[in-house]
Each structure stands twice: as C-alpha cells, then as structure tokens.
Amino acid sequence: MTVPVINWHMLMPELVIVLTFVIVMVFDLFKSIRKSILAWVTIIGSAIALWASVEMLHAGVNGSQFNGMLAVDRFSMFFKIIFLVSTILVSLISINYLDRGDKRQGEYYVLILLATLGMMLMASGNELIVVFLGLELMSLSLYVLAGYFRSVQVSSEAGMKYLLLGAFASGFFLYGIALIYGGAGTTSIPEIASVLEDGEKSPLMLAGMFLLIVGFGFKVALVPFHQWAPDVYEGAPTTIAAFISAGPKAAGFAAFLRIFTSALESLQPEWIVVIVILAALTMTVGNVIATAQSNIKRMLAYSSVAHAGYVLVALAAANKDGISSAMLYLLVYCVMNIGAFAAVILATTEDGENLKISDYAGLGFRKPLLALFLSIMLVSLAGFPPTAGFVGKFYVFRSAVDAGHIWLVVIAAINTAISAFYYLRVVVVMYMQEPDEELEYHAYPGLLVFTLLLATIGVVLIGVLPSYFLGPAQISTQFF
C-alpha cells in the first residue's frame, strides 16, 4: 500500500471552497463584523473557485486523485462551473433578503458553501461511495437551509418534509450501491464498467441499478418521486428554493450521467426504457399540474419538475450529443430559474411576501423594470428564441431525434406548448390586468437588480451565441 501522491493543484476549486467556508465560519464569531461581509466573502471565494474551474476546463485537465476516487476531468469542471455560478447568484440575492428579516446569517453562508462542496464531490466522484458522501453533504446542508427560518411555521415544515423524503431516497441510493458492490465486486465506476463489459449481468446489478434510479429520481424530483418538491419550494426561504431548484438538481444529474453512461453503459438496453417512460411522465405531469397553480413558487416548483424531464430526454439519447446537450440545458436552466426566483423576491411587498399570481396584476406599469426582467426569464423558461431556453431545448430535442426517440420528442414538444400557456399567463397578468388593490412595494434593492441583470445577460448571451457554451460541453464528454 503506497501513500497516494496528491496533486493539490488539481483540487483547487474544492480547496478554495473549503478555505472560504472556514473563513466565513471564523468571521461569524466576531460581533463587530457586518454580516453582509460574510456574503461577500462567500461570493469572492466562489468566484475564485469559478475562475480556477474555468482555467482547468480550458487547459483540458484529465486525471484523477486519491487512487482514482475523484475524477478531475472536463466533465466535472463544466458542472463545477454550473454549481459555482448558482452559488454566486444565490448569495447575491440572499444579502437583501436576509437583511429584511434580520435573520442570523453566518450559518446560512456556511451551509451554502458546504452544499456546494457536496455538489462538487458528486460531479467528481469516480467511486459510488464518494458520490454518496457528496450527496449526503449536499442534502444535509439543504435540509437545514430549507428549515432555516425556524420561527416561520412553513419553513420548519418544509425542512421536515425535505428531510424525511430525502433521507428515504438516500436509503434507496445506498442499498443500490450495496447491491452493485455485490454484483460487480467493486464500487469504482471505471472498474464496474469493465466488469460489465465482460458480459456479467447478475440480477444483483440490475436490482442495484433500479434502486439507483429511484434514489436519483427523488433527488432530482422526477415523477412519481416529485411530491416533496412543491411543498419544499413553497415553504423554504425563496432564496433557498432558488438554490435547491438549481445546483442540487444539476449535481444529481451530473452523478446520474456519469454513473449511467459510464459505469452502467452495458446495461443501456435495460435502463433506457425506464428513462424514456420517466421522461415522458415527468414532463407531462409537471407541466399539466403547473397550469393549475395559483402560487408562483409552486408554479415554478412544478415547472422545475418538468425541466428535469427535458434533461431526461437528453439522457435517453445516451450518446455524446445527448450528454453535452443535457449539460448545456442544465447551465441554461440554472441561470434562468435563479433569475425567475430573484424576480419573485423583488416583487415582495412591505407587508410580507405576495406570491399569488393574481397579485402580479398591473406590475407591468407600476414596476416596469421588474416586470421586464421577470418576462424575459419566463419567456426563456418557456423556450422562445432568442433566449437561452430555446437553445437548450433545441439541442436536447435534436440529440433525441438523432438517437431515434421521435415519439419522446413529440411528447416533449407538446409539453413545451403546455408550458408556454402558464408562463405567458403570468406575463399577461402583469401587463394586461388592472390590480384590485394598491400594494406597497419595496424599493428596488440595487444588488437584486444587479443579479437579475447578470442572469438576463447570461440568458441572452447563451441564446445568441450558443456555440461558445456548447463547445466546452461537447469536449467535456470524453470521460468514457
């Protein structure tokens, strides 16, 4: 047994996040430091880690660390960029949001950083146990964050629901790992792939694979494992709802993609049927229920369920095009979804949150800037050109058609039409309906507007110049 040689340089993004988390924790001890400093430390640390990840993606890193347990490749770097962008955007919108309620702030940013670290481990994990540990680090931080406003009844309730269903899902995931360990004799992803290539398809492997699908299904909220999502999004602090809908979903898919297209590639005939059915169900149920929602956070929750279905369409293609289009879609989705939640935070009134869609009547005249930002995000979520949402959907659908899933793409296209109905309904309410009563709105907090501006620039930029973002995703799929 030799001591592994650790190349610290390859672990830069993770190390920076760990260091930032320690600094935030220590700073929180000093009463004299303004609490918004903690947010800025988080943002600067994440930005440095983001810069390191971008550099490593450009340099084309391809290696592994800790005896092959952690893959440091372009695939993981692309996902780290998605997570860090989400973390920065969420920290930016959190500053004003937390100041309003005068809430404790130190733990908040510590937990966000820990969740980000967990996601990064999930994307890099080249060993099922490392993926499990990353998943748990992320999930445990998120349970606490969902219930962060302890004095608010719905927040605690959201925390409990998320905890019970999330831990239930972890049980399935872990048992799946145990069975795959039994079937393959190893938990290392490349070794499982080579064992399977030699033609051993033991029933243990198959059972383990289905349990993994159930575990991932809960984590990324696929129908029929989605019931927790609307409740948690509605009850959790809005910034955390934005966070849960973005990074963790991308992290779940990162591990999903790596395990299923790399380790379990030989079982493709078995899992592809399940994925196709889950994709069709997830899109249809998510979109149809979203049309019936009157609370905007619940509507966005069901819409995020539906978006997971679109990513599954790309996974069903199960080739390099499918994987790269899924990666681009997740990047696009994270930016536009956090943007939409930021607009929801901006639309809150002095006397608390107003989250009914009918409350948005007349917003187009009274808050023109806000209504414009929200409209751009919703149009992008609906997938109209020239926004990023269109580009994301286009590449996903094309990869699925190329792989021969014509019917799945037809269902996805019908679903896009259904989703346009409820996204545009909000736009119609904002611009064409008169408000029933006068509401007192907060003044525009500069930071929130800045975040929305960043998200809008991102959405338009990806929409206009998709090849700059798809290119890195395409070269990132060389991990087989």
Add this chain to the structure above:
Amino acid sequence: MSLEWYLALSALLFTVGVIGVLIRRNAIIIFMCIELMLNAANLAFVAISRELGDPSGQVFVFFVMTVAAAEVAIGLAIIVSVFKHRETVNVDEVDSLKG
C-alpha cells in the same frame, strides 16, 4: 453460511424499513425506519465484503455510520423545531403546505 442468507436478511430488513416509512405517521418512527434501511445496506456491505475478501466494503460501513449519525443530529433538530410550532410530529397533521 452462504452469502444468500445474509443478503436475504438484509433485503428483509430493508423492506421492513420501506414499509415502515410508508405506513407509519409519526415522524420519529419514520426516521427510525430510514435508519433501518441504512443498516440493511450496511449488513449487505459487510456480508459481501467478507465473501469477496475485500476489506473496502467494511470501510464503507464506517462512512455510512458517520453519515447516519449526522443525519440523526440534523433530523431530530428539524423535528423538534416543527414540534415547537405544532405540538405534534404526526406527518398527517403537519399539512399547512399543500395544493
């Protein structure tokens, strides 16, 4: 004894845990059933590890036990904070979020 017996016992424990989560309504009992599921996986890990003569499976069990302990600490804290609001941990009565 052969590996099958251990795996059968572990599958049985796992099933008991899943059924418990689905039919019991007390949040703490549900939580205990989830722990049962994790321990079923631990039993499978240890049995397979012995069968293969590969010690890594036994190391995984330590990781899982650590995760389970952290989960209990966080889980009980969240359940206590819900209890402070509602004086109950029955999941059917904790229902202010629905639609």
